[in-house]
Amino acid sequence: xxxxxxxxxxxxxxxxxxxxxxxxxxxxxxxxxxxxxxxxxxxxxxxxxxxxxxxxxxxxxxxxxxxxxxxxxxxxxxxxxxxxxxxxxxxxxxxxxxxxxxxxxxxxxxxxxxxxxxxxxxxxxxxxxxxxxxxxxxxxxxxxxxxxxxxxxxxxxxxxxxxxxxxxxxxxxxxxxxxxxxxxxxxxxxxxxxxxxxxxxxxxxxxxxxxxxxxxxxxxxxxxxxxxxxxxxxxxxxxxxxxxxxxxxxxxxxxxxxxxxxxxxxxxxxxxxxxxxxxxxxxxxxxxxxxxxxxxxxxxxxxxxxxxxxxxxxx
Amino acid sequence: xxxxxxxxxxxxxxxxxxxxxxxxxxxxxxxxxxxxxxxxxxxxxxxxxxxxxxxxxxxxxxxxxxxxxxxxxxxxxxxxxxxxxxxxxxxxxxxxxxxxxxxxxxxxxxxxxxxxxxxxxxxxxxxxxxxxxxxxxxxxxxxxxxxxxxxxxxxxxxxxxxxxxxxxxxxxxxxxxxxxxxxxxxxxxxxxxxxxxxxxxxxxxxxxxxxxxxxxxxxxxxxxxxxxxxxxxxxxxxxxxxxxxxxxxxxxxxxxxxxxxxxxxxxxxxxxxxxxxxxxxxxxxxxxxxxxxxxxxxxxxxxxxxxxxxxxxx
Numbered sequence: 001x002x003x004x005x006x007x008x009x010x011x012x013x014x015x016x017x018x019x020x021x022x023x024x025x026x027x028x029x030x031x032x033x034x035x036x037x038x039x040x041x042x043x044x045x046x047x048x049x050x051x052x053x054x055x056x057x058x059x060x061x062x063x064x065x066x067x068x069x070x071x072x073x074x075x076x077x078x079x080x081x082x083x084x085x086x087x088x089x090x091x092x093x094x095x096x097x098x099x100x101x102x103x104x105x106x107x108x109x110x111x112x113x114x115x116x117x118x119x120x121x122x123x124x125x126x127x128x129x130x131x132x133x134x135x136x137x138x139x140x141x142x143x144x145x146x147x148x149x150x151x152x153x154x155x156x157x158x159x160x161x162x163x164x165x166x167x168x169x170x171x172x173x174x175x176x177x178x179x180x181x182x183x184x185x186x187x188x189x190x191x192x193x194x195x196x197x198x199x200x201x202x203x204x205x206x207x208x209x210x211x212x213x214x215x216x217x218x219x220x221x222x223x224x225x226x227x228x229x230x231x232x233x234x235x236x237x238x239x240x241x242x243x244x245x246x247x248x249x250x251x252x253x254x255x256x257x258x259x260x261x262x263x264x265x266x267x268x269x270x271x272x273x274x275x276x277x278x279x280x281x282x283x284x285x286x287x288x289x290x291x292x293x294x295x296x297x298x299x300x301x302x303x304x305x306x307x308x309x310x311x312x313x314x315x
Numbered sequence: 316x317x318x319x320x321x322x323x324x325x326x327x328x329x330x331x332x333x334x335x336x337x338x339x340x341x342x343x344x345x346x347x348x349x350x351x352x353x354x355x356x357x358x359x360x361x362x363x364x365x366x367x368x369x370x371x372x373x374x375x376x377x378x379x380x381x382x383x384x385x386x387x388x389x390x391x392x393x394x395x396x397x398x399x400x401x402x403x404x405x406x407x408x409x410x411x412x413x414x415x416x417x418x419x420x421x422x423x424x425x426x427x428x429x430x431x432x433x434x435x436x437x438x439x440x441x442x443x444x445x446x447x448x449x450x451x452x453x454x455x456x457x458x459x460x461x462x463x464x465x466x467x468x469x470x471x472x473x474x475x476x477x478x479x480x481x482x483x484x485x486x487x488x489x490x491x492x493x494x495x496x497x498x499x500x501x502x503x504x505x506x507x508x509x510x511x512x513x514x515x516x517x518x519x520x521x522x523x524x525x526x527x528x529x530x531x532x533x534x535x536x537x538x539x540x541x542x543x544x545x546x547x548x549x550x551x552x553x554x555x556x557x558x559x560x561x562x563x564x565x566x567x568x569x570x571x572x573x574x575x576x577x578x579x580x581x582x583x584x585x586x587x588x589x590x591x592x593x594x595x596x597x598x599x600x601x602x603x604x605x606x607x608x609x610x611x612x613x614x615x616x617x618x619x620x621x622x623x624x625x626x627x628x629x
Binding site: 017 | 466467469470471473474475477478479481482483484485486487488489558562565566569570571572582585589592593596599600602603606607608610611614615618
């Protein structure tokens with residue numbers, strides 16, 4: 001039941017995102033009707049054609065009406081037609097999305113394995129070599145442009161060592177370099193968060209109680225400390241999945257990796273406005289779903305939080 | 316495995332009053348404690364500053380010199396082609412070598428410093444002004460205004476900021492001004508959120524209540540009594556955001572959505588070097604290292620200040 005309520009709460013959020021995507025469509029310089037008409041005719045479009053397109057697309061109606069029409073089309077699966085390819089935008093996005101998801105998922109796995117491991121070690125052995133190393137890594141990692149690091153990885157592993165392919169997709173080897181450089185978006189901050197969160201939890205009274213009660217050190221850490229220290233980490237990790245999907249755009253360009261991000265950037269270069277608009281709505285919808293999943297994981301991790309309770313998610 | 320003293324955070328260790336004076340360090344601590352009391356606020360602040368703040372400030376200082384005097388220091392015109400010296404290695408004439416068109420890389424980097432740092436700082440200041448104003452209004456007024464603003468903020472926060480910026484720039488068309496508009500329209504939300512949170516907690520403080528009881532107007536309360544309290548948190552955010560903006564602008568430049576050629580811009584220079592990845596990797600390495608160094612400076616300063624000022628801002 002709580003799950004259904006939470007699901008219903010997502011509708012206004014999604015509507016807000018759709019409003020944002022709709023608004024984007026009105027940022028284009030010039031007259032949208034003329035733009036569409038130019039795609040239909042060979043030369044500059046005649047005024048009659050522009051007028052006809054305007055009526056057909058409902059562009060002569062007031063904005064709220066236009067939005068309702070537009071939303072109706074979206075719900076029915078008509079997300080517009082790409083100027084460049086002439087295909088339905090939704091089909092194009094759905095076709096390319098699995099590639100981006102694979103990339104983001106691998107980058108996600110890399111960050112949620114490496115970051116908490118290093119973070120926990122750094123917190124447990126505060127001031128040790130591993131702590132210094134991971135802090136340096138976090139600091140430098142957060143300061144370098146991820147796309148630049150991607151090129152450095154290409155220079156080392158593809159050009160000089162010839163271990164991994166330079167670009168494209170196909171085998172699992174094609175994913176390693178893009179996913180590694182993409183994980184740099186979330187890894188440093190996640191690592192720092194784990195470290196500081198665990199350090200905070202370690203000075204809580206209930207841990208001292210557990211120690212006083214004679215529990216073994218290792219058990220105290222595993223059972224009592226990590227569970228609580230990981231709560232903010234789960235939130236930020238979940239949010240980072242969205243950032244990885246979005247940040248994939250620039251990495252996909254570097255590796256000529258055919259995902260939705262590269263599709264977006266190519267479309268921007270070609271002024272393919274329907275694609276840009278649909279991309280925002282598409283990823284927005286996915287983020288909404290991801291947020292729902294985070295909430296579910298949250299309740300599993302911390303019984304104090306329930307789904308029907310509105311909880312603050314800021315960390 | 317580890318001792319209980321390691322549980323204590325840095326803040327606790329720094330606070331000499333809570334430490335038991337039993338071990339060998341007690342004398343030293345006692346000395347520090349009494350000095351602590353004699354110090355003025357400013358010297359205490361300076362002593363708390365760690366190496367990270369000094370290193371960060373040093374790096375930023377170097378960047379500032381490059382941004383302010385770069386064009387005067389540059390040995391060549393950044394757009395000047397030297398067809399005979401294409402892809403030249405570093406030499407006395409060309410300190411960092413030349414690119415594929417024979418342009419002096421050092422001069423382009425110096426000119427790029429003014430552009431990258433100038434635009435990033437300007438954008439950061441604009442973002443700060445928007446974010447702080449929105450956060451103050453939203454937090455102080457509360458009610459319906461707050462609800463509406465926070466709904467907008469939550470929607471924008473649901474996205475990675477880069478996506479909406481990219482979409483806006485895509486719709487407006489590439490170019491530096493559009494890139495700044497694209498970044499501005501999304502990035503203010505993090506400020507607004509932090510400032511609103513701070514205002515909410517300050518609003519109910521007794522001293523605000525008493526100022527209000529004395530008959531101070533809302534504007535006076537906000538400007539004279541709330542704004543000064545949130546400045547430390549805002550400064551920390553500002554330093555961190557300038558670094559992030561340098562990265563974002565470099566990314567946009569790399570994608571060809573920011574500064575247009577032949578303007579010397581760091582991100583665009585990385586893109587220019589792509590075709591020479593194998594033969595002349597220095598074309599990409601130099602801008603990347605400089606971008607990373609600059610951002611590192613701002614991150615060090617921001618993190619260091621956050622520790623000293625103890626703001627819970629992110």
